[in-house]
Amino acid sequence: MKSLMMKDFPTDERPRERLIQHGPQSLSNQELLAILLRTGTKSESVIQLANRLLAHFEGLMLLKDASIDEIISIKGIGYAKAVQIKTAVEIGRRIANLSYDDRFVIRSPEDGANFVMNDMRFLAQENFVCLYLSTKNQVLHKQTVFVGSLNASIVHPREVVRP
Structure with missing residues (x-):
């Protein structure tokens, strides 16, 4: 049985187009990861690949701490995609740690x-x-x-x- 590829999805149901129309908050973790990964494999769509990746790491919590080698152990994920994932995680961490004052003040x-x-x-x-x-x-x-x-x-x- 042939799996559905991204081109088989109606245009308005594709993650990238939904993000543009409705914003990133309207997407699931699987869809956000699919946009980051960009492509699937010959035998599975990027959505299926993202789903397998999240299932393997039991969600974003363990994925954020995974090493490059652990990520590339997933069939369909090479070094380039693993580096993209690690880069996105690090950007998110840095954004979360931003402070808008020159120095953070501890009052309590x-x-x-x-x-x-x-x-x-x-x-x-x-x-x-x-x-x-x-x-x-x-x-x-x-x-x-x-x-x-x-x-x-x-x-x-x-x-x-x-x-």
């Missing part, structure tokens, strides 16, 4: 948590991160001092003060 524990949340949200192990502040509570430097176990991080005070 919540501000500190918000400052490190994007980088630490999905870590598999406990990380002890220090934020070094100016006298005006502006973040001068952020440093991971210790990576601990699954649920604990034991740090000596000298490790915090040394940097």
Whole structure:
């Protein structure tokens, strides 16, 4: 049985055209990934390839941490497509970390948590991160001092003060 290729879809149902008409928020993760990948293989459409990729990594969460070698282990994904995926993930990470002030100011524990949340949200192990502040509570430097176990991080005070 022949699988449906992108050219077999009605024009107004193709992901790229739907993004143009209705915006990126109207697309599924599979459709967004299909646009990024651009082409499928001889035997499957780009939508099917994107679906297999997401199924293999159980969604975007594990895909964002996958290595190039893990991504190219998927049939139909070569180095160029793997690099495109890693590039898109990194651009998203950098956008999420943008700050509009010259220096982020920490006024409360919540501000500190918000400052490190994007980088630490999905870590598999406990990380002890220090934020070094100016006298005006502006973040001068952020440093991971210790990576601990699954649920604990034991740090000596000298490790915090040394940097």
